[in-house]
Amino acid sequence: MATGGGFVRRLFHCLATAQHALRNGFCLMTMSADTLERRQDRRPWLKRVADSCEPYLYSAPSLILIIAVMLVPLVIGVSYAFRDIQLLNPFSGGFVGLEHFRALSTDAAFYGALKNTLWWTGASVLLQFVFGLILALLLDKPFWGRGVVQALVFLPWAVPSFLAGLNWAWLFNPVIGPIPHWLFGLGLMSEPGNILSDPQHAMWGPIIANVWWGIPFFAITLLAALQAIPRDLYEAASIDGAGWFQRFRSITLPFLAPTIAITVLLRTVWVSNFADLIVVMTGGGPADRTQIVASYIFTQAFKRLDFGYASAIALVLLVLLLAYSMLIILLRQTLLNKD
DSSP, rough: OOHHHHHHHHHHHHHHHHHHHHHHHHHHHHHHHHHHHHHHHHHHHHHOOOOOOHHHHHHHHHHHHHIIIIIIHHHHHHHHTOOOOOOTOOOOOOTTTTTHHHHHTTTTTHHHHHHHHHHHHHHHHHHHHHHHHHHHHHHHHHOOTTHHHHHHHHHHGGSSSSHHHHHHHHTOOOOOSSHHHHHHHTTTSOOOGGGGGOOTTTTTHHHHHHHHHHHHHHHHHHEEEEEEOOOHHHHHHHTTTTOOOIIIIIIOOOOOHHHHHHHHHHHHHHHHHHHHHHHTTTTTTTTTOOOOHHHHHHIHHHHOOOOHHHHHHHHHHHHHHHHHHHHHHHHHHHHHHHH
């Protein structure tokens, strides 16, 4: 019994020793964690600031590039609209207030360019949309060689606009170009004349070139929207006896409406600012019959070297396009809410 009693005492002594060791170890661990936390809190403040700003440092190059390429030129351009900036006048640069806008309000050439811009933009976007929608509907159907046809349809979008303008100017040339002779052969012209120098028809040259160049944009975006429409809807409509036009009106158009709104918005803004083809093909002539606001800005800035007046025209065009964009965005939101 004495031996048994001694064994029990030794057992309790070992348990007490182990409990004490565990308690001391836990305290040491707690003290180590507290010490580590205090050491981390005593890190240099610059290191803590750098760690908190690290995510923003990764995006800093992109933000700097956007500010340098977009925001800074925009601010400078807006400031030019209220200053007299003429490259050939070393004494220019002073503040003139609203003088450029007063001159613009009585500028007949500007109003003519604005009228031409409406005709140029409306005809180009409408024809691009119609032909782009037709191509998208055709490419949405499975047929042999569809991939090759898609590549050929999208090819004009990859051609530089300056090169496209040169090619179409050559095609409309009455001496070496085929188009005037084709029109003469079809009886549409009394003789193979120069369309680009005819005040009545000169605008059609850049419009046709712009339609050819911009059709792929509508075809690509509308084809992507068509492929997102559930095919079950067409099958159910066919079972119910709906014809092709009924399916197009009741299924295709409602699904395409938001995409159509945003693509028309983008192309309208781009085309109204797109003076490349006009500058290359007609230079705004003859007699300013093809002069749009964008090409008029180019003429004032780089031919007459009046950057102040050109900036005022550009600012007016910016305000008009912003108002138009807000209208289209509200229309698109209305269509989405209706759906």
